[in-house]
Amino acid sequence: MLAGCSSSSVDYDQFPGSANTDERVNGRAMTRAQEKERGTVFGDSLSLFGGEDSKKGTGSGIGVNSFLWRATLDTLSFMPLNSADPFGGVIITDWYTPGETPNERFKLTAYILGTALRSDAIKVSVFRQVNVGPNQWQDAVVEPGTVTSMEDAILTRARQLRIDSATAE
Structure with missing residues (x-):
């Protein structure tokens, strides 16, 4: 047997x-x-938080540009984070209600599309809702420049992070 x-x-x-x-x-x-x-x-290698390859700005453990990744997290840090996928390059926030406009709320999804630090490597989607009753929200139009402003803020922060890392070496 x-x-x-x-x-x-x-x-x-x-x-x-x-x-x-x-x-x-x-x-x-x-x-x-x-x-x-x-x-x-x-x-x-599988290095998320350091090592020789992370100094290059591409990050060996993530599939996206590490400067864009950190810049996106920094820029969206005022909003509650729902999920972040460093391998797929997707960051999703939860709904955020600004203190000055309590009858509207925003949610963002940021897509980091590559390993290069370029303007076409980041795409942001902004969702806006307005309060139409107790616990009732309705989708609303996002102002035209909002998406561009968010993408520009992320790119500016990413460039600053790259400059800071170059001067630190």
Whole structure:
């Protein structure tokens, strides 16, 4: 019944990646350069918060421009955050009601479309609703310059972050 099971034991510690052995090349332990050259199952690296590649502005762990990502989060920080996907480059806020206009509320979705710091790499959608009764909101028109103003503010902040990172090096 257990014919498929072998009576001989296998020493799993001899296989690469085991906890009790180090990786070896030609009988010697691998250097960090060799480990980096080999890569990982996640690609060359999976670094969200640092490392050499993050200094380049593309971020090795995210699929979008890291300066645009941080600038978008900074620019939209006054609004409550609903979700943020650094791999897909989508940031969605929850509804925000400005103190000076309590009968209207806004929601934004920002799309970071690439790894380059360019004006066509950011797209913002703004949604506006007005209060028409107790807990009743109706969609309303967004002023024409609102989207452009938000995108310009994000791009300005991203450029400042890039300048600051270049002077820090």
